[in-house]
């Protein structure tokens with residue numbers, strides 16, 4: 001069960017940015033550890049590689065319809081993530097603006113960043129929510145963050161991103177979402193009965 005910090009009641013302020021880690025969160029595999037290259041992605045079977053392909057597509061579509069921003073925060077390789085996301089949800093939804101990787105932060109993709117995912121969350125939040133660093137301090141609860149790393153999730157929570165969710169071995173899937181949506185104040189957000197698998 002993934003929620004590290006639960007709230008007793010639904011939130012009065014709805015989150016405005018949803019951020020996923022990539023490997024072992026959006027994906028059920030670790031693309032970096034598996035050595036998957038950008039050119040390999042076209043030949044990958046998405047149903048095998050993505051934790052819950054139909055649900056993720058539906059979820060992102062629903063988020064965009066609701067005016068939420070979406071983003072990826074990963075220590076992996078940008079080009080690989082971009083290639084996957086273009087296949088998963090179609091081109092144009094994810095780009096260099098909302099895929100944060102170490103190469104955007106003065107490091108090399110594939111390396112962990114000092115500060116874990118916190119610098120990425122801060123940067124994404126300011127950019128995607130058009131918030132100044134001062135405003136961000138008041139808006140960290142507007143960000144939902146999913147990651148399979150305990151260290152990353154704890155680091156985020158300790159830095160005020162209280163709606164950070166630890167993803168277990170299932171990855172980001174409908175079942176996990178149903179377990180965490182109410183504590184996140186998002187119980188009416190995503191109607192799974194309207195799953196759209198048209199991009200499969």
Ligand SMILES: [Mg+2]
Nearest residue numbers: 021023024148
């Ligand atoms: Mg991961």
